[in-house]
Amino acid sequence: MTSSFYEGIRVPWVPTREELLDIIMRLADLKSTDIFYDLGCGDGRVAIRAAKEGVKKAVCVELNPVLIERAKENAKTANVADRIEFINEDFFKVNLSEASVIYMYLLTSVNRALRPKLESELKNGTRIITLDFEVPGWKPIQVVEVALPMRTARLYLYVKGVSDAGAETI
Numbered sequence: 001m002t003s004s005f006y007e008g009i010r011v012p013w014v015p016t017r018e019e020l021l022d023i024i025m026r027l028a029d030l031k032s033t034d035i036f037y038d039l040g041c042g043d044g045r046v047a048i049r050a051a052k053e054g055v056k057k058a059v060c061v062e063l064n065p066v067l068i069e070r071a072k073e074n075a076k077t078a079n080v081a082d083r084i085e086f087i088n089e090d091f092f093k094v095n096l097s098e099a100s101v102i103y104m105y106l107l108t109s110v111n112r113a114l115r116p117k118l119e120s121e122l123k124n125g126t127r128i129i130t131l132d133f134e135v136p137g138w139k140p141i142q143v144v145e146v147a148l149p150m151r152t153a154r155l156y157l158y159v160k161g162v163s164d165a166g167a168e169t170i
């Protein structure tokens, strides 16, 4: 699958709920050496939280120029703008090889399309956390269900080199 397959798919901006941020951070098991990417970072809330947790660098990749400006403003207000790199680009065109943690709140179809890129660019040991949508074919290391008003959120933790080992080709 390539970005041309993806071009017809639109992922709307639906922000991660604030009450999930603590759980996402715990699941990510962040360290001061981590480089944290949010693919489709919206208003930057997850990357901002990772920066506040003291990662080496957070990277906010967002296609929508209005949202990335909002993310920059939010990062300034939170006093972490100097620890976040903002990339106003299609995440299919961004090299992900430096990431040690990736967060994605996208769609199953988009995760499927991203999978070959993740498999070829990420280092073994990189943690990948997805909200609500799986990476098809990968084995999660952990799945956390969180009861929210009106629905149950599901967080998936994958580790590159483990979750994708022996995964069937898609």
Ligand SMILES: C[S@@+](CC[C@H](N)C(=O)[O-])C[C@H]1O[C@@H](n2cnc3c(N)ncnc32)[C@H](O)[C@@H]1O
Binding pocket: 010, 011, 012, 013, 014, 015, 016, 038, 039, 040, 041, 042, 043, 044, 045, 046, 061, 062, 063, 064, 067, 089, 090, 091, 092, 104, 105, 106
């Ligand atoms: C469901 S929202 C999640 C926002 C943020 N990650 C969060 O959890 O609060 C998905 C975001 O991905 C962005 N997006 C969709 N396709 C993208 C692409 N190809 N490259 C970069 N950003 C994209 C959308 O504009 C939207 O802001």
